[in-house]
Amino acid sequence: MNKSIDKNILMRNLPSIDKLLQSSIAVDSISINGHNQTAILIRNTLSALRDDVLNDRIKMVEELELEKILLRFEQQLKQYENKKLQKTINATGVILHTNLGRAPLSRYVTRSALETIENYSNLEFDIETGKRGSRHDYLRDILCRLTGAEDAVVVNNNAAAVLLILSTFAKNKEVIVSRGELVEIGGSFRVPSVMEQSGSKLVEVGTTNKTHAYDYENAITDDTALLMKIHTSNFKIMGFTQSLEIKQIKAIGEKYNIPVVEDIGSGVLIDLRKLNMPYEPTVQDSINQGADIVSFSGDKLLGGPQAGIIVGKKEYIQKIKKNQLLRALRIDKVMISLLYHTLLEYDKFELPYNSIPILDMMSKPIDELKLKAQELYNVLLEDINFDGIAEVTINETKAQVGGGSLPNEYIDSYAVCLKPLKISVAKLEEDLRKGKYHIISRIQNDMLILDVRTLFEDDFEKISAALKQILL
16 A cells, blocks of 8 residues: 555656647757657656666666756657657678668769759759750769660669569560579568569579570570579679670570660679679670660669669650559659759769769778778767777778678778777677767677778767767
């Protein structure tokens, strides 16, 4: 009985929502998040406190002092802030970090696109004739120039591009694919599942490690609609292997009058060997070898926004454009503008390092990265006295391209490494991640690694400020 009375007393000591809304932290939250969301967070805080009282996790009135309740509300507020879509600092060394939005866009591209996005535009208006135009024309023209294709169309991602192609040409028909190319991409989306969704019938040929020309020919029937090659950009099969190049599949396609489709995934528009990287098939290579239709992503090695780009022979692209599914999969003016201005940089420059950040990161010489690491190291030492707090060193490390591209490729890099002495390295990583600037790092050999290959120079001061707050 007394225990029940005690709980009632504790419950009566909880302040009202209106009282908490008058606190300075709530007033600040209202200015950023609005009154309704702030009230919801306060309500959630009070609900959690009531639950703690009922389950004997709070037994004393002192634990319900206003200051302590506001600390609980502040924790709720931080959790809410961390769930917002916002900027992060990528210190992982993974250039195309799928969880961090893949390819960062350059300020030049975003500012150029913003001029179009913020205003009315000629998205579907022909200025020359004063009549209705097509939103596909702008990207079509520049994609054809860059790739050598006859025509092009763009949808919202590469899985959508594959779905649209299959829906157009192979509904209730067969598509022949090498067994070793049946990839799974992020989020457990698999090529066979996309095929099933499109209404096409998958015909697997060859084995996991070897597929021959006769495997394709033996599988062709009157119901065969497409021969499809899928570039395995997110994994490699090594050793005793054999697969057909697109020109070999094209020869089979011509023999039996069957279109050939290649999904090259990452969407490379330049020879990566110029960046001292291993060769990766380019879109131009696929077109030159005779592929009738080629699909690829916009936000991987191309370095633009998320998009599914389809290029190829005009007769096939025109059929795709007539598919009613296109309207459901098309991209809006924001993505069109961002992709258009990204492609313009490829159109203007043979190697657009300065305007495509991932190309700059991939191509940065190791000597420059060492100097960059030294610069970050100097900034940290100017702001923080690490004596007795952490050991700070500059070490060689390995970065990655990431994003399902070049899976076996590690790039030499440099990092500033911290070994905290008063807290665990896991705690340091967590505090940086959850802090004001959301610095995403990695842990290796019981040290926190800040790989400078994926850092921008204006990140340095923020990193220093975050470390200073955490360690001091």
